[in-house]
Amino acid sequence: MPTLIRLVLCLVAIVPATTGAAQRHQFGHVIYDLPKHWELGRVDDYQLIYSDDDKVGYYASISIHGGFELKGSNPEAVLRERMKLVLDDDETAEPFGDIKTSSAGPRTLLIAGEQIGKRKMRMHALSISRGWAYHAFLDARINQDGLQDPRTGVSPTFSTFAATKRFIPDGASPVLGAPTPGELSGAFAGVEQRYGLNGLQFETAIMQFSKSGRFYDGMPAGGSLKTIAPADVLFQFPHECGNYTIKGDSIELQYATGETETMEFERDGDGNLRLDGIYFGKLDPIADGTRLDGTYRDFNYTSFTPGSGVTGGVATERTITLTRGGRWEATRFAGAFGNFDDGAGNTTGGFATSNDKPEQRGTYEIADGVLVLTDDSGLVSRKSILLMDGLLMLDGTGYLENDND
Numbered sequence: 001m002p003t004l005i006r007l008v009l010c011l012v013a014i015v016p017a018t019t020g021a022a023q024r025h026q027f028g029h030v031i032y033d034l035p036k037h038w039e040l041g042r043v044d045d046y047q048l049i050y051s052d053d054d055k056v057g058y059y060a061s062i063s064i065h066g067g068f069e070l071k072g073s074n075p076e077a078v079l080r081e082r083m084k085l086v087l088d089d090d091e092t093a094e095p096f097g098d099i100k101t102s103s104a105g106p107r108t109l110l111i112a113g114e115q116i117g118k119r120k121m122r123m124h125a126l127s128i129s130r131g132w133a134y135h136a137f138l139d140a141r142i143n144q145d146g147l148q149d150p151r152t153g154v155s156p157t158f159s160t161f162a163a164t165k166r167f168i169p170d171g172a173s174p175v176l177g178a179p180t181p182g183e184l185s186g187a188f189a190g191v192e193q194r195y196g197l198n199g200l201q202f203e204t205a206i207m208q209f210s211k212s213g214r215f216y217d218g219m220p221a222g223g224s225l226k227t228i229a230p231a232d233v234l235f236q237f238p239h240e241c242g243n244y245t246i247k248g249d250s251i252e253l254q255y256a257t258g259e260t261e262t263m264e265f266e267r268d269g270d271g272n273l274r275l276d277g278i279y280f281g282k283l284d285p286i287a288d289g290t291r292l293d294g295t296y297r298d299f300n301y302t303s304f305t306p307g308s309g310v311t312g313g314v315a316t317e318r319t320i321t322l323t324r325g326g327r328w329e330a331t332r333f334a335g336a337f338g339n340f341d342d343g344a345g346n347t348t349g350g351f352a353t354s355n356d357k358p359e360q361r362g363t364y365e366i367a368d369g370v371l372v373l374t375d376d377s378g379l380v381s382r383k384s385i386l387l388m389d390g391l392l393m394l395d396g397t398g399y400l401e402n403d404n405d
Helices: 003-013 075-088 154-164 230-238
Strands: 020-028 030-035 038-043 046-049 060-063 095-104 109-116 120-129 130-143 186-195 200-207 214-217 241-246 250-255 260-265 271-274 278-283 294-303 310-322 329-342 347-367 370-375 380-388 391-393 399-403
Touching: 075 095, 075 120, 075 130, 186 380, 200 278, 200 391, 214 294, 278 347, 278 380, 310 399
Parallel strands: none
Antiparallel strands: 020 030, 038 046, 046 060, 060 130, 095 109, 109 120, 120 130, 186 200, 186 278, 200 214, 214 241, 241 250, 250 260, 260 271, 271 278, 294 310, 294 399, 310 329, 329 347, 347 370, 370 380, 380 391, 391 399
């Protein structure tokens, strides 16, 4: 029997396998066990789980979605649609076998498989429980013979993962327990130094704490300093929030995903903090009704990789102007330019391209600690807002005030 088909049958049977001691984690409404030799990462709204154990010569990753309401849609059609969404532009997929379905209690599990090109396979699982659906998929490298060797553990790991998933709507307890009341309250801003492609870079970091014992690392889009880590935020942004506990000269951050981080902790007489040696000054929410007057600019530039045969880079710029009269205007620009190098220092050609977004404008107000933008067509958007020493933070993006002098 071909290994790919055997993998499908293994998944439908939900045969647990021994993959080492597991760690309990959570993403959205999904609770799952993570084997010890697997690690965590994240891209957009997916939790990435991947193995770095290359002793058996394979690489695999599991990605899960935090959950969405099915709303009476046909499950097989939903699974097929999500399979299409996962495909990259340069990938071609060939499904193998039919969608397999199994049920246990209130849960229904759909499994589908496909081969991606010549060197990779992908397995999809759609778990349905009480009107909620949870999509997960596994990517695995195919060995030189063109088939996945079941002895590598990819099949048992994914089947165990599918079998051990639990869901909050089914009554499963969240990984994160109730917080213990803490000593901190408010938002704090610090500047972190990091090395990137273009050398030393500075990034503004925001940490929020509440006396309830909750913390939020950053600010959720459209969020306010007046509300910190409510229950729905724990589900939407589990990598950024959770419970904190101060233990002498350290602070322990327990994330909603099940991960824990410990940082060095200091607090001065003015209530400012040092976390792992980085100074975090306390921030105050912008008062409702505040009017701003200025133009703020976000500019980014990334150069092409040295030695790639192309010199130049990609630049993006966004500006927003806010007036005391309650009006706003925003622009956006993106461009790329470069020269081709033959490796001997000779330029053999070049290119330049740009894309200007149409200007947007309308009225604004600051209400409940949030910037509310209404464009001239009536469309309303909400952005988290912080203002400190000429730096305007909107949904976590920093805009520097233009100096017209």
